[in-house]
Amino acid sequence: MNWRIIRALVAKDLSLFFKNRFFAIVTVIGLIFYIVIYFVMPKSVNENLEIGLYAPVMLPALEQMQGEGLEIERVESEDMLKEGVIEGHYVAGIALPADIMEGFVSAQKPVISVYFASDVPEETKDAVEVMIRELAYQQVGQALAIEVSEEIIGPDLAGMQIPPRDRMRPLLAIMLIMVETLGLANLISEEIERRTINALLVTPVSVKELFFAKGITGVSLAFIQSALFMAIVGGINHEPLIILVTLLLGAILVTGVGFIIASLGRGFMSVLIWGMPILIILFIPAFGVMVPGAATGWVKAIPSYYLVDTVHRVANFGAGWGNIWLNLVVLVGFDLALAWIGIMALRRRTL
């Protein structure tokens, strides 16, 4: 391996990358844009259910529930209650009838109206309904016939839920890494299409040095950007070494993917057409972190899962080497496999 040649090739590739206005702008603006997105997202989670209440007669049991994850605000009329729900001040509005106590006493079934906005999730509706039923049991003196024993397995995260912006961190970091995949693929594809690769291969540049230099270019672009992003948004405050190693492995992963896209692409548009579906698949694990429960077991078949999951667990849950080593082993495996496939595909196309 001749390092003078590799340095010259990497310098040339970086120069060409930033001479392509599209990728230069996407790289610089993208980094700034993702950092801005992170900082404008809420940095805390409101864990209380905000409920509006119209109650001509206040139930003692209801007053006791105040503060247990509930923020109950009383309003003067049922119309004000509905307005509050529509405007999004409350997730639910509860209207008690004026004769509710008489109803309990006479063993009738008083009708309690509950108002929800149209976009309230089903589980919130169920929770409010269960709360009202429990309230009614307590009010008529019929306690539930069971005792519920709660035990949190692992660290109790009550009160320390992950803010949306921190949940987004892995997604933003992987987006930065992925965009560089397209840039690298375009660089290689143009090298082949414009036949400049032929000019290189009649100089002392060997095929091995050529691919190695492309790899360094791709890894550098992806790694530096994602590491810079994570440093700015506080993603490497805990276990910086693990985060940096993971991002480096992620950068190698996308470089292999870049090689594969380059072997399929025939110019800029073709690279975009081949690249976008592949990138969307690689984004899926990051969306799974954003919306827990959205992705099931199959997501583990996507190589980027091990990148996202590691960054998420280390940056957001304080995981250490002992917790994520297996992820890194799998990631190294995917790195080697994709790099090998990419190089073989490119060799087949170029030689």
Add this chain to the structure above:
Amino acid sequence: MTQGTIVAERLMYSYGNLIAVDGISFNVAEGEILGFLGPNGAGKTTTVKMLTGQLKPKGGKATLLGMDVAKNVDKVQGDIGVCFEVTNLYEQMSAVENLRFFARLFGVHSLDAEALLVRVDLAGRGKDRVATYSKGMKQRLMVARSLVNRPRVIFLDEPTAGLDPTSSESIRNIILEERERGATVFLTTHDMLEADKLSDRVAFMNQGKIVALDTPHNLKQQYGKRALKAKVSTESGKLEDREVILDTPETPEAIHELFAQEKVVTIHSEEATLEDIFISITGRGLQE
């Protein structure tokens, strides 16, 4: 076989069942310009690829500067310059950036890019992006690029194809200058006039084989016919062509008869072209 700067010994290459180069042998001496002529698909490019280390021969051996190309690709490629037929420059970079980048690959630190650009008539345009160049300018830059390492062997593939006469002449002059410097030039071309003008020897390649290899003069002697071409005026005032073949026992009488019996308007001698010779040997033209 005599040792030369370029030596091909029973060189063979096939793409599947198709034999592209069929056991050819030749050598090129130091400081010689060899014109490599042949129609499309004759095996010229494959031969060049084997000589420059881009393809490993499937049979035989290629030796450059005394080194087996297949075993010493890196060393061989450090001493050669290649100019391709199709433009393959980094168009987003300037001419100077292109030349300096390739010089770095060869480990040349003292390249005078401006002087090289002057040689190819690109003085003052060195800092412009190559994308803004005309075809002729790009081709001249390609020639300049092939010279950044002062190569001992230069491979030029159709260096003047599609160029205007000024650009072509400029490139031909550079080829002759490089020969003067002592470089060996392997010139692949369709242009028989160019090959005739520049080459010390020419090789005709057809269907993977070298069918003739000699100096243009000797080939013309061996395969061509010399003739006198005349335009004569008939009684009705029309101009007609007449031809008298030279170098035959009947030639003196035929010339005498021409002047005695016809009203000769113009007369000139004509030699066979390399294309004529190629056709007479292979039965097909170079442009096919």
